[in-house]
Amino acid sequence: MNYRFLQATATALGILVFATAGSAHANHCDLCSPPIPTSVGLAGETVALDGVLALVVLDAFSDGDLEPALPYITISVRDGADAPVAGALESSPGFSTPIWRPSQPWVAGATYQVDIVIDTDRMRYELYPAEYKPGACPLLPEYHGAIVIDTEPLPPPVEPPLTFVTSYIVERDPGIASLVCCDGSYPYHEAAPGAFCDWNGDSGAWLQGAGRCTSRRGYGKLSVQQAVEAAQLAPTVAANLAVRMLVDDKPSFPQSSALLVARVLYGPACLRFETLDLARGDTFVDERCVGDDIADQLGKIDVDPFADSEWKCQGAPYVCEVIDSGYGGHWDESACGSWPDGTPLPGETPTTTDTSAPDSSGEDSSGQDTSGSLESDGVAGCGCDSSGDGPASAGLALLFAAWFYLFGGFGSRLSRRLATSPRVSRAAP
Numbered sequence: 263m264n265y266r267f268l269q270a271t272a273t274a275l276g277i278l279v280f281a282t283a284g285s286a287h288a289n290h291c292d293l294c295s296p297p298i299p300t301s302v303g304l305a306g307e308t309v310a311l312d313g314v315l316a317l318v319v320l321d322a323f324s325d326g327d328l329e330p331a332l333p334y335i336t337i338s339v340r341d342g343a344d345a346p347v348a349g350a351l352e353s354s355p356g357f358s359t360p361i362w363r364p365s366q367p368w369v370a371g372a373t374y375q376v377d378i379v380i381d382t383d384r385m386r387y388e389l390y391p392a393e394y395k396p397g398a399c400p401l402l403p404e405y406h407g408a409i410v411i412d413t414e415p416l417p418p419p420v421e422p423p424l425t426f427v428t429s430y431i432v433e434r435d436p437g438i439a440s441l442v443c444c445d446g447s448y449p450y451h452e453a454a455p456g457a458f459c460d461w462n463g464d465s466g467a468w469l470q471g472a473g474r475c476t477s478r479r480g481y482g483k484l485s486v487q488q489a490v491e492a493a494q495l496a497p498t499v500a501a502n503l504a505v506r507m508l509v510d511d512k513p514s515f516p517q518s519s520a521l522l523v524a525r526v527l528y529g530p531a532c533l534r535f536e537t538l539d540l541a542r543g544d545t546f547v548d549e550r551c552v553g554d555d556i557a558d559q560l561g562k563i564d565v566d567p568f569a570d571s572e573w574k575c576q577g578a579p580y581v582c583e584v585i586d587s588g589y590g591g592h593w594d595e596s597a598c599g600s601w602p603d604g605t606p607l608p609g610e611t612p613t614t615t616d617t618s619a620p621d622s623s624g625e626d627s628s629g630q631d632t633s634g635s636l637e638s639d640g641v642a643g644c645g646c647d648s649s650g651d652g653p654a655s656a657g658l659a660l661l662f663a664a665w666f667y668l669f670g671g672f673g674s675r676l677s678r679r680l681a682t683s684p685r686v687s688r689a690a691p
Contacts, residue, residue: 302378303318311416312415314362317360317362319358319359335379336379342374348364369411370411371411378404421537422491423495424537432483434479438584443581445473445577447474448593473575482528489519490503504520505538529560535547578601579601580599581599582599583598
């Protein structure tokens with residue numbers, strides 16, 4: 263008995279029943295449309311005598327502007343006698359790290375209790391009333407912990423040590439217009455009307471027929487990561503810093519580490535990495551340009567399908583024209599040509615039908631969806647049309663999603679490290 267098949271079917275049907283029993287407004291876009299903080303913490307548990315509390319607030323769907331969230335952040339600081347400590351929450355303009363500054367100096371060597379709560383439900387209700395649904399955002403990010411005040415103040419501001427790493431990545435395009443197939447296989451794509459985003463020809467294909475398909479096109483991407491080397495700094499100094507990276511004046515902010523910024527580039531670019539001293543306001547700048555030496559390998563590129571380890575064909579490869587059906591598309595079996603010379607081929611009929619699983623997934627180097635997109639930053643949101651047939655359409659969408667999750671994906675990547683020496687210049691603030 264195929265246990266994996268039964269598991270997939272039971273899980274998918276369970277999701278379908280749950281979706282159809284809920285509100286007609288419930289869909290996979292409910293939780294990710296507005297920029298709502300998802301977690302909160304402190305940059306460090308040891309604070310300099312003249313330091314501030316640096317809040318690490320993560321929000322996967324915003325541009326790093328936490329100013330709207332400040333009124334919904336409640337901070338309670340209490341000393342060893344459980345007496346409240348006065349202070350104020352401040353933004354760090356241009357950076358994603360708000361701070362809390364005490365009204366009176368800290369007591370050297372003292373321990374303070376810190377409690378932070380972000381009322382995301384009220385924030386959603388007041389700032390995004392059109393998106394608000396009671397209980398849709400039940401998780402209130404919070405932090406509870408103790409800090410210890412160092413006996414020494416911060417040292418004079420100085421430019422911190424930095425690391426800079428690049429990786430070149432080739433990601434195959436899973437869209438059916440980019441595939442080449444063999445041995446009687448013909449790809450297609452289907453979506454439930456009103457449930458998935460409008461089909462754009464770039465999302466993953468399912469296969470019909472007994473043969474194989476792989477991509478002949480892809481995206482060349484340059485992944486860059488720049489960070490402050492916190493290990494070389496005193497903990498109180500590292501906790502007093504915030505960073506951001508600008509490309510063409512568009513900022514990127516830390517997501518997985520407080521002092522590291524990652525960016526994916528599809529062409530040569532000049533980067534500006536800024537480090538902010540939170541307590542005193544000094545800014546240090548590192549600028550460099552990357553990608554000129556591999557400019558012809560970035561963006562949309564042709565890839566060798568024969569380099570795919572799964573590409574095993576007995577017959578000659580071929581491609582066909584794509585017929586767009588609005589909510590999907592498929593290869594026109596009567597309009598095919600051999601690949602790569604394009605010699606017309608007679609129409610063929612697949613000998614078998616296999617509709618078991620989607621065969622693709624698009625992710626960038628950070629695990630984010632990039633199917634057909636050349637955006638160099640940000641997270642794929644929910645810009646989809648969910649105004650179809652209510653819960654039934656949403657249920658079908660989740661049914662397909664469950665199948666995607668349980669059966670894996672299509673595509674392969676080639677990654678190699680670049681041993682480059684970027685041009686570096688340091689500018690005064």
